[in-house]
Amino acid sequence: ICYFGRIGLGGSARCTVTLKNIGSADNGDPTAIIDRGIIAVPPGDTSACGGGCGWGQRCDGAACVDGPFAAQEEGNASDDDRRLCASSGECESGQFCAPDAFDPSVGFCSAEAEPAGGIFTFADGDPGWSPESPLIIEPGAQVSFDIEFSPANLAKYTGAYLLKGNFANADGMFFRGAVGIGHNAPVANPVVTLVDGVAPTRTDPDSGHVLAAPLSTIMLSGENSTGVNGSRIVRYEWSLSDNGGSVPEGSQVRLQDPQGENTAVVYRTGSRDVEGLDSAGIYIAALRVQDEHGVWSGWATVTFEARPESSLHVELTWDHPSSDVDLHLIRGGDREDYTSGNDCYYMNCKPRNGNPTLSWGGAGNMDDPVLDLDDVNGFGPENINIEEPEIGQEYLIGAYYYRADGAGRDRESEVTVRVYLYGRLMFEEARILEDGSAFNGHWWEVATVAWPEGSITPVDNYYTAPPG
CATH class of the missing domain: 2.60.40.10 (Immunoglobulins)
Incomplete structure (x- = not known):
């Protein structure tokens, strides 16, 4: 039979x-x-x-x-x-x-x-x-x-x-x-339950989807999925790449537990997984569930967005897991200020006790830059944020190929820079950078940003060594 x-x-x-x-x-x-x-x-x-x-x-x-x-x-x-x-x-x-x-x-x-x-x-x-x-x-x-x-x-x-x-x-x-x-098939109902460990507090006023800052942690849950006539849900299947799921271009995130009722979103940096959204942009997670009778639901999706909260947000990513590319933001736009106090980069710009290290402009820290992550071995990102840039100021964005570790040293790496103004993507450019000799990689001057106009001017100057 x-x-x-x-x-x-x-x-x-x-x-x-x-x-x-x-x-x-x-x-x-x-x-x-x-x-x-x-x-x-x-x-x-x-x-x-x-x-x-x-x-x-x-x-x-x-x-x-x-x-x-x-x-x-x-x-x-x-x-x-x-x-x-x-x-x-x-x-x-x-x-x-x-x-x-x-x-x-x-x-x-x-x-x-x-x-x-x-x-x-x-x-x-x-x-x-x-x-x-x-x-x-x-x-x-x-x-x-x-x-x-x-x-x-x-x-x-x-x-x-x-x-x-x-x-x-x-x-x-x-x-x-x-x-x-x-x-009757069960019904999948994916939701975002936690952003940075608490219930979501920001949503897009038009779409209603959850908003989070880049690098925020996200917890997804299928706990609200239902079976018919009291049928129990026994299996979960999540996706960020198929069946309606997607991530921003260049993002390397994946699901920590793609078959769990709840799952975090993680990305790889160096040799470890880190919870969080690695790039600004829109993410869509897809979920289907199976009941105790073996019947699968259709795929359902939940949309959430990593949207920068600062007025100026500069993001750097690259395409090889063992490359190390550094993001620079030079106040005043003078390339000769490379690695000076007017250059925000990994050596001087990471926050200390939650506060900016560099002091630019007037009193207070609203116009001070912050490098939120120095990714020394991964795909990025490296992000620099300024809550309220200085009036009448110009900033030069640069990318330096610090080194390539592991097999295939001296290789090329495609580097992408994105600039967000008030949470909106306003500029994106990609270029192939070469590693050059050890600790003497190539330097790319990407664009300048003038404030308060918010005008972004492509520069696209490429050098086989950084300034100085």
Whole structure:
């Protein structure tokens, strides 16, 4: 018997049937299958049609009606709920006497299910066997085909597949049952539950999706997913790359536990995983769930965005895990100030006790730069933020290929710089940088930013060594 179990509406499942000719080669008689059908009507109760209806047909009044047919039982009926019958005349109007899938000699009254395409079908199309073109199975050989179940309603379906040939039984019929249950699929409901360890506090006013700062930690949860009729959710499958999932270009994030009810988002830096969103931009996480009956939901998505909160946000990423590229932001726009107190970079610009190290401009730290991460071995990012840049100031953005570690030293690396003003991406440029000799890599002057105009002017000057 083909027992398909519970299958979600709109879904399908297959059952493979294998026929083997176990006859010996000595008798020389191959098995010839000359007809086929997928039915749920026994060869009985044909009196109104003069006894002339065959397999794959049923008597409808005084005429034989071609199948295939499938029996549909309401509400996942159990055997105890059935009304047994020996002929369709014992059933209510609109019902017929269908055979039991396990024992075709036992009939039960059922409504008929005949949607377009059928409930039980040959999965790969009608095989086309006929008396004129039979399937020949030589002695000792075998053939396989698939039966497909596609439920149309929330119901239990009983059907059968029938093959007619020179089988070694009285009527040459080969009959096997098929049973499947149409089942409402569970519903996946992915949500962002935590940003930096607390419930989200920022959302986009237009789309409603959760907002977080770059490098913020994110916790995703499928705990609100539901099964129908009390079915338990037993499996989770998350994706950031397929089935609707996506990440910003250049981002290297992945899911910490892609099969968990809850999962963090992590990225690789050096030899360790770090929780957080490595790049500014929009992220979409996709989730599907499976209930205890093995039925999968469709894919559902949740969107969240790493949006810079500072007025000026400069982001640097690159394309090789063992390259080390450094981001520089030079106050005043003079390249000769490279590595001076007017240059924010890894040596002097990382925060101390949560406060900026460099003091630029007037009192307070709103106009002071902060390098939030110095990624010495990874894809980046390195980000420099200024909450409120100085009025009348110009800043030069530079990238320095500090070194390439591991195999393939002196290699090239594609470097990308993005500039965000008030949380919006306003500039993006990529270029191939070369490592050069050890600790003497190449230098790229990318662009200048003038404040308060917010005008960004591409520079794109490339040097085989940094200034000085």
